[in-house]
Amino acid sequence: MKLIVAIIQPHKLGEVKEALEAVDVNLMTVSNVLGQGRQKGHTEIYRGTREAGGLLRKVRLDIAVNEDFVERTIEAIVRGAHTGEIGDGKIFVLDLKECVRIGTGEHGSRAIG
Amino acid sequence: MKLIVAIIQPHKLGEVKEALEAVDVNLMTVSNVLGQGRQKGHTEIYRGTREAGGLLRKVRLDIAVNEDFVERTIEAIVRGAHTGEIGDGKIFVLDLKECVRIGTGEHGSRAIG
Amino acid sequence: MKLIVAIIQPHKLGEVKEALEAVDVNLMTVSNVLGQGRQKGHTEIYRGTREAGGLLRKVRLDIAVNEDFVERTIEAIVRGAHTGEIGDGKIFVLDLKECVRIGTGEHGSRAIG
Numbered sequence: 624m625k626l627i628v629a630i631i632q633p634h635k636l637g638e639v640k641e642a643l644e645a646v647d648v649n650l651m652t653v654s655n656v657l658g659q660g661r662q663k664g665h666t667e668i669y670r671g672t673r674e675a676g677g678l679l680r681k682v683r684l685d686i687a688v689n690e691d692f693v694e695r696t697i698e699a700i701v702r703g704a705h706t707g708e709i710g711d712g713k714i715f716v717l718d719l720k721e722c723v724r725i726g727t728g729e730h731g732s733r734a735i736g
Numbered sequence: 737m738k739l740i741v742a743i744i745q746p747h748k749l750g751e752v753k754e755a756l757e758a759v760d761v762n763l764m765t766v767s768n769v770l771g772q773g774r775q776k777g778h779t780e781i782y783r784g785t786r787e788a789g790g791l792l793r794k795v796r797l798d799i800a801v802n803e804d805f806v807e808r809t810i811e812a813i814v815r816g817a818h819t820g821e822i823g824d825g826k827i828f829v830l831d832l833k834e835c836v837r838i839g840t841g842e843h844g845s846r847a848i849g
Numbered sequence: 850m851k852l853i854v855a856i857i858q859p860h861k862l863g864e865v866k867e868a869l870e871a872v873d874v875n876l877m878t879v880s881n882v883l884g885q886g887r888q889k890g891h892t893e894i895y896r897g898t899r900e901a902g903g904l905l906r907k908v909r910l911d912i913a914v915n916e917d918f919v920e921r922t923i924e925a926i927v928r929g930a931h932t933g934e935i936g937d938g939k940i941f942v943l944d945l946k947e948c949v950r951i952g953t954g955e956h957g958s959r960a961i962g
């Protein structure tokens with residue numbers, strides 16, 4: 624199991640969710656974060672993104688998946704988030720040791736999806 | 737050391753904190769997130785939870801623990817968060833390679849608690 | 850590659866960012882979280898930090914780095930965040946299996962910085 628963390632442009636959330644649903648990835652956790660990328664918050668400001676203390680508003684997705692879903696999840700995020708301009712975002716992949724669905728008590732791979 | 741990440745219903749935060757304190761887990765980080773579970777944000781809406789763009793408000797807990805606290809921490813979260821209805825939440829467990837208490841410079845297992 | 854997660858006092862964000870930039874760590878993700886440390890949210894309240902439901906406002910930094918940047922990153926965070934008083938914060942280090950720069954398609958170590 625892996626935990627995939629993606630930081631994307633806020634206005635790309637809809638497209639990323641659609642791309643994920645198209646490959647059957649429907650479960651995720653979304654949060655509002657602030658980001659500093661290679662441009663240190665400078666260049667991107669001029670492209671209309673709201674600023675807070677030199678940092679740019681970004682959306683973070685946390686998506687836990689089984690191993691056979693890792694590649695398609697990453698590809699779907701890239702497909703939905705990519706413009707080719709700076710600031711498109713980053714994807715981080717972490718090992719997931721255990722997962723529990725609280726409602727049913729299921730754990731491991733069966734609890735992910 | 738492990739990092740336990742739990743996504744729970746916001747109105748269950750108090751009960752989960754009490755269940756954690758009862759097993760001597762007192763340190764945690766809490767944040768407001770938005771979640772999409774198996775119901776894709778549809779069914780749960782009718783049960784009074786506030787909605788934001790098809791996503792449901794959830795609370796995220798990050799709890800770093802030593803190995804001998806992993807099981808009791810998971811069990812306490814389940815005890816506090818469980819109703820048996822859909823949307824009760826998920827628990828994710830990650831390996832933690834290092835921990836540092838900034839105030840004292842302690843690191844490793846001693847810095848966790 | 851490692852993912853370094855730091856929970857610091859909000860008023861220390863500027864100093865921590867400066868300390869990080871001084872060692873050439875310029876990329877990070879910042880979010881607002883609520884924390885419960887060893888004082889269970891009691892003592893620290895009297896030192897002027899705003900409270901929310903017994904929890905204290907903290908800032909979370911997520912910083913993905915290559916192995917040769919781990920030590921300097923941790924040291925810079927400590928340098929910027931340390932006062933010696935309680936509540937200075939914690940640093941957590943996780944293994945990072947993969948990293949992708951969405952804009953360019955680069956992955957692995959080259960995509961981090």
Ligand SMILES: Nc1ncnc2c1ncn2[C@@H]1O[C@H](COP(=O)(O)OP(=O)(O)OP(=O)(O)O)[C@@H](O)[C@H]1O
Nearest residue numbers: 630658659660661709710711712876877878913952
């Ligand atoms: N090494 C990193 N650690 C933590 N967060 C990062 C890191 N790199 C990028 N991020 C997060 O991802 C967001 C988007 O990054 P961004 O796409 O600007 O990456 P970049 O490396 O600057 O590439 P580009 O040149 O395409 O802009 C940042 O605002 C930040 O929130």
Ligand SMILES: Nc1ncnc2c1ncn2[C@@H]1O[C@H](COP(=O)(O)OP(=O)(O)OP(=O)(O)O)[C@@H](O)[C@H]1O
Nearest residue numbers: 650651652687726743771772773774822823824825
């Ligand atoms: N695979 C996942 N990856 C990331 N976040 C998830 C995942 N599954 C669930 N979550 C988060 O946990 C929250 C609660 O999930 P939820 O309890 O609805 O899980 P579920 O699998 O839909 O089970 P149930 O049928 O009991 O509702 C979601 O709203 C989402 O924020």
Ligand SMILES: Nc1ncnc2c1ncn2[C@@H]1O[C@H](COP(=O)(O)OP(=O)(O)OP(=O)(O)O)[C@@H](O)[C@H]1O
Nearest residue numbers: 763764765800839856884885886887935936937938
């Ligand atoms: N074990 C932990 N798991 C998750 N988050 C933690 C943990 N310990 C601390 N934190 C987070 O870090 C913040 C700052 O912690 P804090 O510096 O108060 O640590 P402490 O162990 O109480 O040390 P001190 O005695 O120096 O206050 C907490 O408010 C919480 O958000």
Ligand SMILES: [Mg+2]
Nearest residue numbers: 660661662710
């Ligand atoms: Mg950038």
Ligand SMILES: [Mg+2]
Nearest residue numbers: 773774775823
């Ligand atoms: Mg659900």
Ligand SMILES: [Mg+2]
Nearest residue numbers: 886887888936
């Ligand atoms: Mg404390």
